[in-house]
Amino acid sequence: MRPLIIIGNWKMNGNLASNEDWIKTVARGMESGMPSGRKFAVCPPFPYLAQCAALIKEYSLAFLSLGAQDASAFESGAYTGEVAASALKEMDCSYVIVGHSERRETHHEADELVAGKALQVLDSRMTPVICVGETADERNSGRAVEVVRGQVAKQLSVLQDRLADCLIAYEPVWAIGTGKVASAQVAQDMHRAIRLQLAEFDEDVASHVGILYGGSIKPDNAVELFAMPDIDGGLVGGASLNPQDFLAICKA
Numbered sequence: 717m718r719p720l721i722i723i724g725n726w727k728m729n730g731n732l733a734s735n736e737d738w739i740k741t742v743a744r745g746m747e748s749g750m751p752s753g754r755k756f757a758v759c760p761p762f763p764y765l766a767q768c769a770a771l772i773k774e775y776s777l778a779f780l781s782l783g784a785q786d787a788s789a790f791e792s793g794a795y796t797g798e799v800a801a802s803a804l805k806e807m808d809c810s811y812v813i814v815g816h817s818e819r820r821e822t823h824h825e826a827d828e829l830v831a832g833k834a835l836q837v838l839d840s841r842m843t844p845v846i847c848v849g850e851t852a853d854e855r856n857s858g859r860a861v862e863v864v865r866g867q868v869a870k871q872l873s874v875l876q877d878r879l880a881d882c883l884i885a886y887e888p889v890w891a892i893g894t895g896k897v898a899s900a901q902v903a904q905d906m907h908r909a910i911r912l913q914l915a916e917f918d919e920d921v922a923s924h925v926g927i928l929y930g931g932s933i934k935p936d937n938a939v940e941l942f943a944m945p946d947i948d949g950g951l952v953g954g955a956s957l958n959p960q961d962f963l964a965i966c967k968a
């Protein structure tokens with residue numbers, strides 16, 4: 717049985733004061749317990765990881781793990797501005813997002829680079845959250861499944877059965893930050909297509925990999941999305957900035 721995993725991605729938001737308020741509010745909200753069989757994490761920007769790790773300890777927030785929004789495909793060395801997966805592990809990260817569409821678009825990250833990042837994350841004993849998803853044009857021209865299959869195929873060709881230790885986040889680009897959430901059925905159909913593709917490679921890998929949905933998740937659409945058999949949780953952007961909304965999604 718795969719756990720439901722809900723990961724908040726703050727993107728380039730937050731500051732020392734608001735981060736502390738967020739953690740305090742979430743700690744209070746999680747105090748009385750959380751639904752069983754679920755895991756929760758938050759991914760702040762790199763500079764705030766140490767602060768958030770310390771606050772999670774201070775408030776004994778056992779339910780909440782820490783994650784990062786990216787990692788280098790290199791182990792260490794002269795790569796100015798890059799952050800090594802091993803450094804993220806030292807900061808108490810359990811998850812690292814790789815290949816987010818915002819990085820694929822703004823930083824021209826290709827599938828091979830994304831797979832290299834995922835390998836570094838795995839080698840540092842954390843879980844990569846590998847993002848895939850089609851643009852509006854690709855969906856409107858009927859190529860959504862083909863595009864996503866292509867992205868997953870590249871990851872499979874590099875990671876092989878190590879993909880069993882990763883999470884995949886299906887994030888249709890047209891649903892990110894737009895308020896246009898994919899309907900639960902549209903998301904389920906793509907998650908099913910990804911799982912069937914994984915099963916073509918290895919049934920065991922397919923049954924183990926958690927496939928999260930991302931794109932305009934809100935407290936009022938989370939219940940329906942999470943009820944779908946192949947949706948194993950969510951990667952939540954905008955709504956995760958509000959601690960009450962994040963809590964509501966975690967409990968949905």
Ligand SMILES: O=C[C@H](O)COP(=O)(O)O
Nearest residue numbers: 725892893931932953954
């Ligand atoms: O990483 C999160 C996704 O990009 C979704 O963002 P969003 O919830 O603001 O649409």
